[in-house]
Amino acid sequence: MAYLEAVRSFIIENFLFGDDAQLTEDTSFLEDGIVDSTGILELVAFLEETYDITVEDDELIPENMDRLNSIVRYLEKKLSDV
Numbered sequence: 001m002a003y004l005e006a007v008r009s010f011i012i013e014n015f016l017f018g019d020d021a022q023l024t025e026d027t028s029f030l031e032d033g034i035v036d037s038t039g040i041l042e043l044v045a046f047l048e049e050t051y052d053i054t055v056e057d058d059e060l061i062p063e064n065m066d067r068l069n070s071i072v073r074y075l076e077k078k079l080s081d082v
Helices: 002-014 037-051 068-080
Strands: none
Touching: 002 037, 002 068, 037 068
16 A cells, blocks of 8 residues: 555645545546646656656556556556566
């Protein structure tokens, strides 16, 4: 769950400005207007820097980056492949 807490904290601090009331593990960042396309790039930069990974262009899909749960699954798979 360390991934979950780190990503949750990043989203809350950078996009929700400390208000986590609307953020659940299944909240869609895009549908709910929490993160826009520029925000996705910020999120990717955070993931790459924090976890020393490279997010490939073909991995930038909603199934990997649109919800806390999907990011955690992505990180678990990506880091197990390293």
